[in-house]
Structure formats: C-alpha cells, structure tokens
Amino acid sequence: MLNFGPHLGSGRIKKFFGNISFVVLLNLLVKPGWVVVENLVQDRLGHAAFGTFTALFNWTLIVASVSDLGTTQLTTKRVAANPQFLSEYFPTLLPLKGWLSVLFLGLMVGSGWLLGYHGHTLTLLALTGASLLVMQYTQFLRGTLQAHQRFNTDAVLSVLEKALLLVLVLALIPVGITLDRYVGARAVAVLFTFVVLYGLVTRLYGRVRFRLKWEHARNLLQASLPLALITLVYGLNERVDMLMLERLASPAEAGYYAAAYRWVDAVMMYLWTVLPLFFAKFAFVTGKREEQQELLWFGQRVVTVPLLFVCAFVLFRGEVLFWQFTHSTGPELERMTLSLKILFVNVLVHAFFAIYSTLLTSTNHEKPVSWLVAGSIGLNVVLNVFLLPRYGALAAALNTLLCVVFVSGGYLWLVQRRAGVAVPWATIGRLLLAFGLLCGVFWGLQQLFNHWLLEAVGGGLAFVAILFGTGIVRVAELKALRR
Template identity: 30%
Template sequence: MADRARELSALLSSAALVVAGGIVGSVAKLGERVVIGRLLSPDAYGEVSIGLALLTFAATFAIAGCTQGVSRFVPRYTDPADRRGVWVSGLLVAETLALALAAFLFVGAEGFAVRLFETDAAVPFLRVLAIALPVVVGFQIAVAAIRGFENTVYRTVIRDLLDPALRTGLIAFLLVLGWGIVAAGVAYLLAAVVTVVVAHLFLSRLVALRGPVRTHVRELVTFSAPLVVATMVGTLLTQTDTIMLGYFRSSAEVGLYSAAYPLASGLLVVLTAFGFLYLPIASRLDADGERDAVDDIYATTTKWVYVVTFPAFVLLAVFPADVLALVFGPAYTDAAVVLPILATGFFVSAAAGRDRETLSAFGSTSWIAIGNGIGLLLNVLVNLALIPRFGILGASVASVTSLVAVHAVICAVLAVQYDITPFSPEATRTYLVLPATILPVTALAAGWLTITPVTILPFLVGTGLCSLVVVGIAGGFEPDDVVVVDVLEDSLGRSIPLVRRWIPDARSESSLSAD
C-alpha cells in the first residue's frame, strides 16, 4: 500500500507540473492556430491545416513507434552505455525513415498540391515542411529519452513552452510580413532546429551523450514494430478528417473544422499530463510484478482526469458558438454545430485514461494496433459516407465513432486479459452522476449566460467546484484519493477544507471488510 501510494504521489506530483506546463503549451499551440486563423482567411487556414496534417502523418510514420520504445527501455537499464544505446537506436531507425519520407514529400509536392490544395503557394509550403521533417523527428526522439528518465521539468520546458512559443511567435512575425501559408512551414523548420538542440542539451544532463554505446536496435524494433501500425493509425484517426475534407470539400470548410478540432482536443491536456510519467512507472511496476499497483494507479488517475476535464467539456458542449467567437473570431462560428460532437469524442478519450500506455507497459502492443485499425476503418468508411454530403458535420461524426471504437477495444482487452478497469463502484458513480446533474443545469443557464473573457474563468472554476461537491455527495471518493489531496495541498502550501471528510479512511474500510 505504501509503495502504491508513493508511486501515485510521484505520478500526481509530476502531473501537477505537467498540467501547468501542458495548459501553457496547449494555450500556445492553440494560440498558434488562432494567429493563423485570425491573420489568414478560413480557406488559407484550411490550407495550412492540411499541410500540417501531412507533416504530422509523415513524422509519425518516421518515428515508427520508437518514442514509446525509447521511453519504455531507458528505465529498464542502469548502465549509461545501454541508455545511450536506446537513444541512438531510436535515432537510427527514425531518422532513416524521416530522410526517405522528406525526399518523397519534397519531390512529390506538386502532386499533393494539385489534389489537396487550392493555391500555388502550396508547393513551397510543402517543401519547407519536408526539410523540417527530420529535425522534428530528432526532437521527438530526444523528448522520448528524457521521458524515460522520468524528468518532467525538461520535457515541460522544451515541449510545452519553448517549442510552441517559438512557432507561434515566428508564424505571427512572418504572416505580418506577408509570407502567407509558407510562414507556417518556415516557422516549424526554425523552431525545430532550435528545440532539437535544446532538447539534446537537456538530455546530456541526464546521461552523457558521448561514451560507449550498446545499441538495442533489434529489441527496440521488435517492441516498436506493432506500434508502427498503431501510431500510424492513431495519427490517421486525428488527421484523416482534415485530409479527406481537403479532398472532397473546400479549404474554407477545412478551416472551420480546424477551428473546432483543436478546441475539442484540448480536453486531453490533463490526460497527457498523467501520461508523461505513467508509461515508465507502469513499465517498472510490471517488471517488478506489481500489476495490482498498476491497476490502482490507472483507476485513480482515470477518475481524476474525468473530474478535472469535465468543466471544460461542459463549456465546449453547451457554449460552442461563444467559445469559437471568443477564440477564433465571428468568421468561425459556423463550426459551432460540430464542436459539441468533437468535444464528446475527446472527452470519451480522456475518460478512458491511459489505456494504451497500460497495454504498452505490459508489452501487448499488437492489441493497440488492432484497436486503432478498427477505429481507422470506421473513420474512413464513415468519412466516405458522410463528408461528401454533410461536410464538417460528417467528419465530426466519423471522428467520434472512431475514438469510441478504439477505446472500447483497448479497455476490453485490459479488462479481459489483465482484469484492469477504471470502474470501481466509486468511479462508476462519478462517471454517471456528473453529467446527469451538471449538464442539464448548465443547459438551462445557457439561456441567460454568455461566455466572454470576463465570464469564462468563473464559469470553469464554479463548474469545477460544483463537480467536486456532486462527487462527494454521490460517494465518488475512495481512500486512494487522499493522495491527490496531499499533492494538491503540498502544491498550494495550504490545507483544503472539507474535502477530507468525504474521503473514506483506508483503515476503516479494511476493518469493515475484515468484519
């Protein structure tokens, strides 16, 4: 019990830092999209979104699942030669693929431009992105190695602060100079060059990058090979909508969809925060034969991701037009019809917790590939059926369908093969009671409440406090939740009143069970 509490406390303490950095990073990444959307027309913003979707797809294929492999194997070795070898192995595999894909994208830029874009500037834009691809991949491998050392500070600084801030500033500067959509490509290239250097400087503080190297290419590829399909399919799940919209519909519709999508995907900020240290911790616990501890940590973190994410979900689901007008401007309010749909899909993803990382820690990466494959198949089929007729509405339905299918498969595997689920009686009450009580009240309040820069923060805070009260009254707290309160009190430097009286004491529960 003490070991489990210690691991959970370490994970939550890390998550508190990563949540703060993740919020800043998400705001910066959203700011990047807002800058592009406000300084360009919706159709030009759609063009940029298609190009960045291609870059994301190419980078994911080049990485070939090695980021998870590097993060998994680094903590399993103690010899610096092995740890350096894991990092070098990841670079060898990923950069070889990245250079090949960069050449393909550079040479084939004109073909992509004819099929997916509506402007002549697409060709130089795509070629700049092709040059940026190997640098972006090197940066991600370095971050994966830092993750393996369970260092959250370095990751937060470079990934959540430096990288998005540099890109956003460069994009704004170049757009003001009149560079058009090419500005995004140049900004991604320059930011990647800076961040890959800084990332390796940070990594060198954790392990000397010079010295004997014992590579683990075969071991890394064996683990990561199933993840090639899984991560590729996972990326296609998030990018197929954009690419297919660009093929079947106008760039302006892609721009509208690309305004709603990053807002909805922001619901994963808290989940991502827990995920940074989750994989190496779960991997280490599994190696030590402590799967019961993995089960407890997975269940506790999943419930709290649900609770913390819920107010933002309510905001996007009930006030979509207000949020779009506030963030992107009145030109994008037509996307209000799809924002609640997308928010539902991403909230389901957040509510499923770190299911994929849990399977990765156990080495069952093939099931991740199967789940993602089923989701992608549904995504493509529903997109083909609905996008030509319904446009962005069809794309949003396809996105939600695929997200739900992926997590249903992976959570089922965890439950059947490993007896791991996030559904304790207390958690189940939380999952059911919150939407049943908060959503109807908020929907009624929408008739007289408008979300503005003044009201948005009070709304989120008020909804969050009401959610905690509802969870407490419904009996949704359990003994492990005291670790969450401890971490929050340590972070705030003061005690949190009233909450502890709602949390059952582990000793009293044990005595009741014994009786």
Template identity: 30%
Template sequence: MLAKEASFNVIMNREFAGNAVLIVVLNLVVKSFYLFGIDRTVQNLLPEGEYGLYFTLFNFAFIFQIISDFGLQNFNARNLSQSRHLLQKYFPHLLTIKLLLGAAFTVVTVLLGYWWGFRSTGVWVLLLIICVNQFLQTLVLFLRSNLAGLGLYRLDSWASVLDKSLLVIIAGVLLWGPGLRTHFTIIWFVLAQTGAYVITIFLLLWYLRPRLGQLRLRWRGAQVQSLLRQSAPYALVVFLMTAYTRLDAVMIEKLLPNGAVEADRYASAFRLLDASNIAGYLLAGLLLPMFARQLKTTTSIVPLTRLAISTMWTGAISLSISVIWFAVPIMTSLYTNGDSYSGAILQWLMLTFIPMSGGYVYGTLLTANASLRPMNWVFVAGIFINVILNLLLIPRYGALGAAQATFITQSLTFLAQLALAKHLLQLPFAPALLLRLMLLSGLLVALGYYLNTHLLSVPLFVKFSACICAGILGAFALKLLDLKSWWSWLRPQ
C-alpha cells in the same frame, strides 16, 4: 511484501500527482496561449481557406509521421524506465536511426503528396517544410523520452513547453512586430516552427550530453535491425491510431468542392479539441514509464489506473459539457467566420474528447504491457470504420459529418481498448466509479441547461467558468478526486 508494494504505489501516485499538476499547468498556460493567441490569430489574419490548406497538408503529413518515429519514442521510454543503464548503449544507434527515418519520411510524404494532388509549387514547398517540422518535432519527443525514461519527470514537464514557448516568441514578433503583420504569410508561420524546434533540440542535447558519454552516430547493422524489429510494433500502433484520427481533414478537402473552406471551418473547431487534448496527451506520456515500471516490478497497477482515469474523466466531462452548452458563442467570439455551423462541429468534436481521454489511460496501459498486437487490430477496425463513415457523412453534411464520424470512431475504439485492458490485465470492474461519473455528467448537463436558458444576460465567461468550477467541486464532492490524498501527494516531503 505487501507493505513494500503499498509504499511503491504511494510513491508512484505521488510522482503522477505532482508532475500531472506541473505538466498540465505549464502546458495549459503556454500551449493555450499559442493555440488561441498565435495559431488562431494566424487563421483569422489569412484569407479564408489558406489556413484550411495548411491544416489539410499538416494532417496529410501527420498520417505518415510514424515513418520518422517508428515507435522509437515509446520503445525508448518503456525500456529505459525498466533498464536505465542502457542509455549510453542505445542512444547513438537510436539517434542514427532517427535521422535516417526522418529523411525517409520527408521523401515518402512529399512523393505521396504529389500523387495525391498537391502539385503546385507553393503547395509542394509548404508540404516540404511541414514534413521537416514534423520530423523535428518527433526528434524533440525522442530526446524527451530519455528524460522520462531516466525518471526525470519534473524536468520533462518543463521541457514539454520549451518548443511552444520559443514559437510564441518568434511568431509573436512576426505577427506584431513593426511593419511585419501586413506581410505575414503561411510560410512565415511554418518557418517560425522550424526555428523553435531547432533551438529546442540543441538545448535538450546540451542537457543530455554529460549522461551520454562519447556522443557520436553509430551504425551496426545487427544492432539497428534488432532495435527496428523491437520498435516496429509500437510504430504500427501509432501509425494506425494516427490514421483514423487525422484522415478526416484530408478527406474533407478531397471530397468537397469547397474543401479548403470546409477544412478551415473544421480546423477552427478542431483547435479547441486540440487544446483540450494537451493534458491528456502529456499525462499519457507521464503514465507510460510509470505503468511500465509497475508492470516490471509486478506491483498492482489498479491504484494508479483509477487515479488516472478519475483525473482524466473529471477534466474531460467538465470541459466537454461546458463547451457543448456554449459552443456557438465561443466560436463567434473566437473567429471572424464563426457561426452556428462551426458551433455544431465543435459540439461533436468536444463530445469526442471524453472517449479520447479514456483511451489515453487504457491505451497507454496496454502499450506499457506490450499488448500491441490486439491493439493494432482495434486500430485497423477504427480506420475502416472511420473511412466508411467519412465517405457516407462528409458529402452529405460537410465538416459536420467528419466530426460525427470522429465521435463514433473514437467511442468504439475506446470501448475496445477498455475491454482489452480489463481482459489482459484482470482489472476489476468499478461500478461505483462509473455511477459517480454519471452523476457528475448529470449535474453539469442540468447546470448548463439552467445557465443557457435562464441567465441570458450573464456574460459567457462567467457562465462557462461556473460550469467548470461546478465540475471540479462536484468531482471532490463525489470522491472522484480525493482532496486529502491529493494534498498528501502534492505537499513537500
């Protein structure tokens, strides 16, 4: 029995390691190019404040995006990974529910936007298209959850960059096509997103079609009601978590007289946090079906949990500390309006990345364990704390205050998730792991200080790369990452 469990753990670790490398590399290449090659170019090209308005509307719609998903993605990934034969039975019902929820999300969000104050025709149309895009994005994620639930992790890794790859091509033509750049508008940008999502959805449906049997929409009241009731707790978790991570941008625009401009500054710094979160978000999606399968088979989750948190925090600590030391030159080199103020915003947001990355592991573990009620209370508290902090800090410090509120909120909610996971799943305390993480942090702080004060003539790229490389090498030296184990997981079998 023990030998069987050990063998299963090796298989899960190998699956995680191999697909983690693939999914991170693919997304760092494609999505980083999108964020800094396309998205950043759009912000620099448009008049100051126009992208800030888009960013505000995007986050406003994102808060209510859960209406279009209603937890179906996490519910489907978890249950399909445990009972893969249910695909043909549930998919037609889930797809029907998905389309109806998408329509409800669009109507509700547009009406709430009008009530909030987004009433001019141009803003209203922009919000409407953003709502459609966010529904299409959740539909892509729902289709991908079927790949992950079926154990097609490698294919899901490739599918994770499909929409952004298409968007890079479409938006790239609009930005750099002959005679098009001078006429570029924010509407072009959101319509390019629409096209990329639609093509991705058709390609995913085409691949899944042979596994679905007779594909058609189905509506059985009792079945739909049962599925909604089972997915509702997942929906509440996602909604609450989204609310306290996206309220800041909306509150900046509402609380400040120059809200659109301040939101523009916040968006420019948030883009780097968004890029950093690519790996964490994708690895969380990879971990969910793996954790769920281990819990279903009563296999120990400790080895995979430690592998995941060591990997997440090695990357998060190395990247965050490196960016914090060079935040101002990074912002001034990336943006036409970059300065020390936007650099300070970036420092607080990148500090936030450390607790956020920990939350990706322990929050995913709690979700796989269906420990949703206690998590919901944590996120309710997170929303309350975030709103209070934003009301206190934004009027006084502007977008910088929102970044500080985000760091405090994310840190407290992560600690609560960690405590819950240890209590509910009897996870052992790992003081040696904590000590090694602290040593890695100290090493990078010292190196960053030396590079920032003694090597002023060295190019930014060289110093930044030195910090990142030192973090990775330090992680191997401190046994946070074990080279022999990773090689055994990654080498062809």
C-alpha cells in the same frame, strides 16, 4: 479503493501528482495563448488557405509519426525497465533515426505529389514535413528523460517550442502574416527546440558516438514493429479526416473543421501531456499487476476529472470560442460551433478511456490494440468517403465520434481479458454521475443568467461540490498529499 493503495503509497503518489501538476501548469501558461494566436492566423489567412495548410500539416504528421517506427515508445519502455539500454543501443539508435528521417522526407514529398500537390504547395509540404521530422526526433530524445522519471525537465521542454512559436508569430503580426512566413516560423521554433534538447541530453548522459550496428538495428526494428503499427494507425485515425475533407469536400470545409479541432487539440494536450507520464509509470511496474491496477484507478480520476468541466462548458457555450473570427459569416460560425460540440463529445469519451490504451501499449499488448485501431480507421475512411462530399465538416466530426466509441469499447475488453487488470466501474459510474449533475447545473445557470462567464464561474464552484459529494475526491486523500 480507500484513499491510495498499499503498493503506491501516498508519498509516491504525492511526487507523481506533483510531476503531473507541474506539467499541466506549464501547458496552461502557454497552450491557451497559442490557440488564440492560431485563431488569429486563420482569420487573417482565410478558411480556404488555412484549410490547405491544415491538410498539408496533417499529412506530414501522419508520415512523420510513421518515420519513428515505434522507436520512441520502445526506448521509453526499455530505459525505464533497464537503464543500461541507453549506453548499449543509443550509438545505433541516433544515426538510425536520422537516416529514417531522410528516407521518410522523400516518401512524404513523393506521396504529396501523388495526392495532387504541386509547385509552391509542394514546397510548403516539404518544409512542413522536415520541421515535423525534426520534432519527431525531439520527442524521441524527450522519451529518455521520461524513462529516467525526469518529468519536470521534460515538462519545461514540452512547452518550449510552442512558447517560442508564440513569440515569433506575434512578431509577424505588425509586418503581416502570410502562409510562407507562418510555415517558416514553425520551422525555426522546432529547430531551436531540438538544438536545446540535444545539448541538454548530451550534458546529462554524455556525448554518444555514433556506431551503427546492423544487428542492434535489426533487433530494435523487430521489437518496435508492433509499436510502429500502433503509431501509424493512431496517426491515421486522428489526422486522416482533415486530409480527406480538403480533397473530397473543399479547402473551406477543412478550414471550418480545423477551427473546431484546434480547440479539441488544445484540450487534448492535457491527455497527451499526462498520459506519457503514465506510460512511463506503467512500463516501470510491468509484471506487477496490483501496482498497475492501483495506478490505473488513480489515473482514471486524474485524467478524466479536468476534462468533464471543459466538455460541459463547450456543449453549452461552445460558440464563445470563435469570438476572433470577425471575417466569418453567421452560417460559417454556426457550422464551426456545431462541429466543435460534436468533437467535444469525442473528447469526453477519450477522457474516460484513453488511459486504457496507455496501459495496454506500455505493457506489451501492442498488437491487439493496433488491430483494434486499424478497424476504427477502416470504419472512419468508409464513412468519410460516403458522407464528406455531402456534409463536409459535420460528417467528419460525427465519424470521429463513432470511431472513438468503437475503439474505446475494445480497450475495456482488452484490459479485462488480456491485461487482467480490473476496470474501476464504480469510479467510472461516479464520474458519469458527476458529469450529468454538472450539465444540469450549466443548464440551470444558462436559464438564470444567460451569460457565459457567470455560468462558467458558477459551474466551476458547483463542480467542486459535486466532486466531493460523489466521492470522486476525498478529504483524506487531500490531507495525505499535503503531508
């Protein structure tokens, strides 16, 4: 593709690229600081205690994501295609989501009791679950902003919760961090963010009077069911490892995995921040195959390029990310580092192929995607049952990698066969070449300097040259963006 396609145009790409840049900038200002603070929290609480919290948190994430029943993605798609959907269906959607949240909170606590959590641990599960259900409602409201292409406003709100939580946790450090205080701080941050967003949406679109119409509710739930299934399988696919580790291996193994996965989560936030923008854009051009293809080819580079550098650095210098764990032993640090490196190969695969899932789910191909991810979950659970008790966190990391390779291959097949959109194989090939050259640069710098900071700076400068040399970034495109 020479520069930008005729349907997207440099002007529209420039505006959309500006939205993406603003979102990423805000996340870079907040999210790295949060990762450092959470490392400190885990170091103070200990691997076993934090492993227990992580298992609780991931179980509530799974159930909370299901409670949405696909209504967030459905609303984003429908409002992007037809703004009248908001005024017609929101009087039903808002109370419906409230009752679903109450129902799923009960299911969450009951299922936690069946899993073996009792007493004070069950209370922590309930508080964590209630917070996540409120956060799920917040994400639903943010979907309306995305559908109206208010990406910059949505970007500010996307970091508000983490920024507030960062302040609250730092305030707890002088008085002492306990698990109860940590969970309470998360609840306060989530509730405050919800109140701010609800007030903003009310001001932008007017106050909505709740009128639960069962016919509308039934139609909405029928339409959102495929998206709900995808949400369920994605939630299980990403979060079941932590829960199974804590139950089948030990809380300490779950803590090691959590320490490694935290960095994965931090880096993957780039994807989970950028891909919803592409989801809204793909939904906006539903039925326009040429525009979808141009958007996909543009997105392939936007999504993949930044993660190539991060993955290469972690593969060569991942151990420096655990500098805060002063209370951990040498073998514990080695276990966390190896888990981290395996998980970042998983990030690399996501960097190349996650956008294909976004294209499929935003253009009415939810069912085949859900079956594909469900197969990945089955494979993951079987591998976990056999390998986690013996190999712990390392097995969880490897199983995750095998499953993401399986599901990514399916995405490519579905995009070509079902969506009818051409895969940019030449661009993928250039990106793979760039990553290989970058790894070679890191290896050479490691032999020459053996200092992570010098290697990172040298690798970054070399990466810029590699991007231009391989044709991934072109001078003509940069000039078009400046105009």
